[in-house]
Amino acid sequence: MARLSVNINKIATLRNSRGGNNPDLVQVAKDCERFGAQGITVHPRPDERHIRYNDVFDLKKIVTTEFNIEGNCEEQKFVELVLANKPEQVTLVPDILGQITSNHGWDTISNQAYLQDIIKVFKDAGIRVSIFVDPVIEMVEAAATTGTDRIELYTEAYATQYTQNKKQAVAPYVAAAEVAHKLGLGINAGHDLDLHNLKYFAENIPALDEVSIGHALISDALYYGLENTIQMYLRQLA
Numbered sequence: 001m002a003r004l005s006v007n008i009n010k011i012a013t014l015r016n017s018r019g020g021n022n023p024d025l026v027q028v029a030k031d032c033e034r035f036g037a038q039g040i041t042v043h044p045r046p047d048e049r050h051i052r053y054n055d056v057f058d059l060k061k062i063v064t065t066e067f068n069i070e071g072n073c074e075e076q077k078f079v080e081l082v083l084a085n086k087p088e089q090v091t092l093v094p095d096i097l098g099q100i101t102s103n104h105g106w107d108t109i110s111n112q113a114y115l116q117d118i119i120k121v122f123k124d125a126g127i128r129v130s131i132f133v134d135p136v137i138e139m140v141e142a143a144a145t146t147g148t149d150r151i152e153l154y155t156e157a158y159a160t161q162y163t164q165n166k167k168q169a170v171a172p173y174v175a176a177a178e179v180a181h182k183l184g185l186g187i188n189a190g191h192d193l194d195l196h197n198l199k200y201f202a203e204n205i206p207a208l209d210e211v212s213i214g215h216a217l218i219s220d221a222l223y224y225g226l227e228n229t230i231q232m233y234l235r236q237l238a
């Protein structure tokens with residue numbers, strides 16, 4: 001069964017909207033774990049639109065499952081933040097400044113030497129590395145020679161196509177996961193996964209280690225409550 005890592009970016013969005021500490025991000029992380037979350041994911045962006053760099057230090061003190069920090073390693077401040085906190089996992093995402101959200105994986109061919117160097121920095125610090133990739137066979141194959149422990153399959157395209165044709169939507173991800181598994185890579189996935197599309201994805205992807213889910217899960221919690229929502233997502237993975 002793939003692990004569920006809850007991305008709490010949008011809790012920080014709500015907190016920041018009024019300038020105080022409500023909702024309390026640290027308490028929400030503790031509660032997510034108490035409700036069954038098997039990991040906590042945050043994505044501190046340079047503009048700190050939601051997760052602030054200081055949040056990472058506060059969360060590191062209390063996360064007892066797996067702490068996954070996502071971000072763009074081309075930002076030195078991000079590299080220093082991760083090395084200072086040594087999470088269980090870092091997920092490297094090639095975001096360009098000003099993006100509304102993450103919307104592409106690494107070109108692991110043209111960035112091969114750069115990724116090899118930066119991945120070694122994190123692995124030498126004892127941190128598991130995952131890199132964000134599109135479900136493109138060549139990109140997965142080149143990921144294997146970067147030294148990364150895992151890939152994270154960027155699932156927006158799956159989510160977008162799911163309602164029209166779920167078999168067609170999942171096909172490239174199955175193919176990518178089969179190649180990744182054969183090459184000894186761990187397999188994570190995330191972006192726009194939700195209560196409608198998660199079960200089918202998890203049933204079809206071989207050797208799926210972890211999904212990280214935030215936007216839809218936190219939105220669902222507005223209707224179903226956080227504890228019930230986390231349990232609902234876990235049931236999709238059972």
Ligand SMILES: CC(=O)[C@@H](O)[C@H](O)COP(=O)(O)O
Nearest residue numbers: 009043070093101102190191
């Ligand atoms: C990498 C990815 O797809 C998501 O984890 C990302 O963290 C979402 O970021 P926002 O919450 O800023 O949209």
Ligand SMILES: NCC(=O)COP(=O)(O)O
Nearest residue numbers: 007190191192212214215
């Ligand atoms: N890596 C994906 C993630 O952490 C959350 O993405 P989303 O569910 O907010 O789209």
